[in-house]
Amino acid sequence: MSKPRFTRQIPNARSKIRPPQTQDVDGDEVVSVARALGSDTRWQIVRALARDTRTIQELTEAVGRSKGTVSTHVKQLENAGVAASRFNVSDSGGVEKEVALAVDEVTLKLSNR
Numbered sequence: 001m002s003k004p005r006f007t008r009q010i011p012n013a014r015s016k017i018r019p020p021q022t023q024d025v026d027g028d029e030v031v032s033v034a035r036a037l038g039s040d041t042r043w044q045i046v047r048a049l050a051r052d053t054r055t056i057q058e059l060t061e062a063v064g065r066s067k068g069t070v071s072t073h074v075k076q077l078e079n080a081g082v083a084a085s086r087f088n089v090s091d092s093g094g095v096e097k098e099v100a101l102a103v104d105e106v107t108l109k110l111s112n113r
Contacts, residue, residue, distance in 0.1 A: 024107045024109065026108075026109035029080075030108045030109070030110070032079065032080050033080045033081070033082065033106055033108060034108065035076075035080075036076050036077050036079070036080035036082055037080075037082065037106070039073065039076075041063060041065060041069070041073050042073045042076060042077055044062070044063040045059055045062075045063055045070070045073055045074065045077065045083075045099075046077070046082065046083075046101070048062040048063065049083060049099060049100060049101045050101060053098055053099065053100040054098070054099055054100075055096045055097065055098050055099070056070055056071055056074065056096070056097045056099065057096070059074070059099065071097075074097075074099050078102075081102055081103065082101065082102060082103060082106065083099055083100065083101055083102055084099070084100055084101075084102040085097050085098060085099045085100070086098055
């Protein structure tokens, strides 16, 4: 008998740069990932990232929130393993945080059976 599981596929998250990535989550990590994906704002961020890698500034424009709010939500997605980021030097010489999806699909294992 197969183990019960809940799978949430991130929309349109097929990357041309890397092969599709899956994150299997069980135990205490389930709550962290479920909370990360359960926020409307974070889900809007995930949908924006599913289309393309974005800077924090681009995400603020996409979701209509402040830079600080978006940064906090991105950090929660990073902590859950859903998003990853790196810092780049912009054309103007400033530093920008660039965010991308780290996975294309998340599977939450709800039972140890």
